[in-house]
Amino acid sequence: MHNYSIDNNNDKIILTIIIILAGLFDALLNYIFSLWISNSFASFYYIFVYLITFASTFAILFFLFNNYFWKKTPFNKIVKCPDLNGKWEGQIINPDYGPIEVHVEIKQTWTKIIINLRTKTAESATEALSFFTExxxxxxxxxxxxxxxxxxxxxKDFYSHGGTALLTYNENCLGGNYYTDEQRKTYGQIKIYKKDK
Incomplete structure (x- = not known):
């Protein structure tokens, strides 16, 4: 999986919220901790305990949001990024070769994604990706x-190559155009539908 970008700054808002929540939870834990032990012990270990609990709390909250909460209501309204996780099927329509059946698997978190596409003759994977939502x-x-x-x-017409694609997401359907590199110089359309929700 690789990182992806999105054309809004909501990730900064989300990170700020996670940091604030981690700080509040950490303050609560340290308050409880200070009630259990003597003042001399607390003062000696306070900074160490504070840093450990804050880092741990932030890591747990980030992990949960990155893998689960980002695609759930109401957080998905803030993220504004569609959840593409799952298996897809459809066709590549090439003017020279006609329709080609494709099977696609997309794995996505809040910060990473990969799109793997398979046909009878080839396999492709994304290397960089951006969402445009604004x-x-x-x-x-x-x-x-x-x-x-x-x-x-x-x-000679079938060999490894690079390319780009621009697809629009609408109701569990991804469709749009693709273009191959300057060596192959082909183009066509992709239309795939999500199998599982």
Missing amino acids: NSMDHPQVKYIYYNKTKNNLG
Whole structure:
């Protein structure tokens, strides 16, 4: 999985909230801790305990948000990033070769994502990706760079290559255009539907 970007600054707001919550929880733990032990012991270990509990609390909260809460209501309204996790199926429509059946698996957290696409002859994976949600006509757009690797030597028209794609997300459907690199110089359309929710 690799990092991805999104065209808003809401991640800074979310990180600030996580830091504040970690600080409040840490203050509560340290208050309880100070009631249990003597003042001399507390003063000696206070900074050490404070740093450990704050770091641990932040790590736990970040882990939970990064893997689970970011896609749940009401947090998904702040993140403004669609949850693409799951298996997808559809077609690549190429003007030269006709429709090609594709199977896609997307793994995503709040901070990382990867899109793996398979056909009978090739496999591809994303290397960089951006979400556009602010000015995308009510439907988020996904723009990514991918690398496609052929499974066998199928001739000069079928070889490993790079490319880009710009897809629009709408009601568990991703559709749009793709373009290959300057060596292959092909283009087409992708349309896939989510199998599981």
